[in-house]
Amino acid sequence: MPFKVPPTFKSFTLALVQLGNIGANKSDNLRHARAMVLTAASGRADQQKPSIIVLPECFNSPYGHVHFPVYAEEIGYTPGTPYDIAKSKSESVKMLSEVAKETKSWLIGGSIPEKDDTDGKIYNTCTVYSPAGELICMHRKVHLFDIDIPGKITFKESETLTGGKSMNFFDTEFARIGLGICYDVRFPELAMIAARRGCHVLVYPGAFNLTTGPLHWELLQRGRAVDNQVFFSMCSPARDLTAGYHAWGHSMVVNPMGLILSEANEDETIIYADIDPETFKTARAGVPVTTQRRFDVYPDVSVVA
Numbered sequence: 408m409p410f411k412v413p414p415t416f417k418s419f420t421l422a423l424v425q426l427g428n429i430g431a432n433k434s435d436n437l438r439h440a441r442a443m444v445l446t447a448a449s450g451r452a453d454q455q456k457p458s459i460i461v462l463p464e465c466f467n468s469p470y471g472h473v474h475f476p477v478y479a480e481e482i483g484y485t486p487g488t489p490y491d492i493a494k495s496k497s498e499s500v501k502m503l504s505e506v507a508k509e510t511k512s513w514l515i516g517g518s519i520p521e522k523d524d525t526d527g528k529i530y531n532t533c534t535v536y537s538p539a540g541e542l543i544c545m546h547r548k549v550h551l552f553d554i555d556i557p558g559k560i561t562f563k564e565s566e567t568l569t570g571g572k573s574m575n576f577f578d579t580e581f582a583r584i585g586l587g588i589c590y591d592v593r594f595p596e597l598a599m600i601a602a603r604r605g606c607h608v609l610v611y612p613g614a615f616n617l618t619t620g621p622l623h624w625e626l627l628q629r630g631r632a633v634d635n636q637v638f639f640s641m642c643s644p645a646r647d648l649t650a651g652y653h654a655w656g657h658s659m660v661v662n663p664m665g666l667i668l669s670e671a672n673e674d675e676t677i678i679y680a681d682i683d684p685e686t687f688k689t690a691r692a693g694v695p696v697t698t699q700r701r702f703d704v705y706p707d708v709s710v711v712a
């Protein structure tokens with residue numbers, strides 16, 4: 408991860424696209440996602456336009472381990488190396504790059520199933536684009552969603568996916584943004600390390616479900632936000648009861664005091680939140696845990712070699 412010190416933090420507007428109608432036809436999914444990003448970019452009436460737009464986890468394919476190999480695309484991105492969009496084999500990457508450029512917005516392109524052309528493994532991958540349409544960062548879901556709650560939900564991403572091996576953040580002209588994907592939110596270390604590395608806002612495309620959503624979706628986001636005194640946000644697909652996986656929806660943005668700034672219901676929609684650096688400063692000044700840690704009593708588990 409490149410580390411530019413000190414990172415800039417200025418106010419900006421974040422838009423989350425809680426995308427619906429994600430079906431079996433990838434081209435239709437891409438067309439619809441593109442149209443919704445364009446709508447998100449036009450912003451709310453009389454308000455600042457969003458500087459950054461977010462799509463949900465698995466926005467170009469149905470969500471399920473049997474689908475990942477079928478929808479997987481080769482991206483071929485090497486961190487720190489310029490990426491030639493024109494030569495990309497990924498139709499999703501091309502669409503995301505074009506729409507970022509067209510809207511002149513930063514775009515966190517949710518996630519897509521990705522096949523690594525060097526090892527043949529499949530990942531759940533988020534790509535990020537600058538307003539010039541450059542692919543500037545990529546995060547592969549680190550913690551795979553393997554759960555078994557009898558009578559409720561069994562899901563095993565590891566049937567077809569491999570977990571990513573890196574933590575990722577990127578710098579914009581207004582903030583440092585840390586990335587994760589869905590189940591990654593359950594592992595506080597990832598968010599803690601991102602915050603200690605100067606991230607102001609953590610954005611995790613995600614897709615909780617009707618069992619874990621009502622229990623943990625809000626709790627985890629508010630927890631990660633308060634623990635780390637950062638803005639925290641997850642962008643979900645809309646709920647579709649005709650799909651194989653029923654997403655919880657409720658995309659949200661939480662501030663560093665744990666207050667929900669904006670929340671969707673379960674339907675397709677776009678939500679916006681104004682990210683104010685003042686809240687970040689006052690949260691850290693008022694409740695100064697960032698300077699009160701007792702590493703003489705317990706080790707600093709966020710320190711990585």
Ligand SMILES: NC(=O)CC(=O)C(=O)O
Nearest residue numbers: 552589590614615616619
């Ligand atoms: N879909 C996920 O990766 C995670 C999830 O639904 C959960 O943690 O619950």
